[in-house]
Amino acid sequence: MEKEKNKCQRCGTCCRKGPPGLHREDKRLYEQGILQKEHLLTLRREELVRDNVMDRTIRLSEEMIRIRSKRHETACIFFDGKTSGCQIYEARPLECRVLECWDVNKIRRVYATDRLARSDLFSPDSAIKQIVDEHEEQCSYARVAELAVRIRANAEPDRPDLEGLAGMVGLDLGMRKSLQDRTGAENLVLEFLFGRSLFKTLPGFGLEVRETEEGYRFLKTDR
Ligand code: SF4
Known part of the structure; x- marks a missing residue:
């Protein structure tokens, strides 16, 4: 009988599907150097992008920053395919912490709120x-x-x-x-x-x- 899924099995499916968008709460990861500029991709306002949570292409109503995918793959750059593990697991961003693949309501509630933008990371007069x-x-x-x-x-x-x-x-x-x-x-x-x-x-x-x-x-x- 198939086991009921109510906790993360560390199968890596979510990390293979695509990396997370970042939120203001994740700013500390940038400040601590865990997330660096080359790890990140900016998706600009009104850009057409694939929305993994809603499973469709959308035009962004506001800018967002997400972790990059591996080259020519959808998987997150921090996903280790050999172990199906996360290379920054202890410091993984908000969306990765709240994502429960057996119940996406939690991530749907947070994923479009308080998104991190470039203006949060640069000093205003720089x-x-x-x-x-x-x-x-x-x-x-x-x-x-x-x-x-x-x-x-x-x-x-x-x-x-x-x-x-x-x-x-x-x-x-x-x-x-x-x-x-x-x-x-x-x-x-x-x-x-x-x-x-x-x-x-x-x-x-x-x-x-x-x-x-x-x-x-x-x-x-x-x-
Ligand atoms: S940061 Fe870690 S947990 Fe989040 S998608 Fe990437 S590999 Fe998976």
Whole structure:
């Protein structure tokens, strides 16, 4: 007879499905150096993302930071596949502590509240905060979505829309490169500071970006 599940069997299924989002309560893990910039990924406001708890793609109403997945896998980077264990078990974040796979009500109550954002981690007058804010203003997903919808809807998209989106793609990449040149920041750190590049995320909005001699071009994709 199958055992009734009312406590964690340490099977690793949850950790394989995807890493947790972070909450303000998890800020101490960043301050203690347990979670470092290269362990984290920022998902920006209005970005299209897969929501594992609701099991669907959603547009984020607010920014969130989550632990990264392993390369080309959905599993959390701290998941040890050999032991099905967590490498930071004693310091695992809030969502991992409340997740009960046999009853998801508890995680549903906490997962969308008090989410950690970049502004919680940078001092308000720091140079990095100013750069991140400028990027957010110039490359917001609200504007990306607006342009992408119009470009997809028109057989012959308006030139200002195409130029506007191409400008944002160029600015997004330019700001990353500029910071990397000045500080030596690795790509993983840049994805924490600025989120994923528009080059990577535009296919979620139905547009693939191609770089040509004339500049950035957009191909409509099946979604
Ligand atoms: S932090 Fe640990 S418990 Fe949480 S998903 Fe990652 S491996 Fe699993």
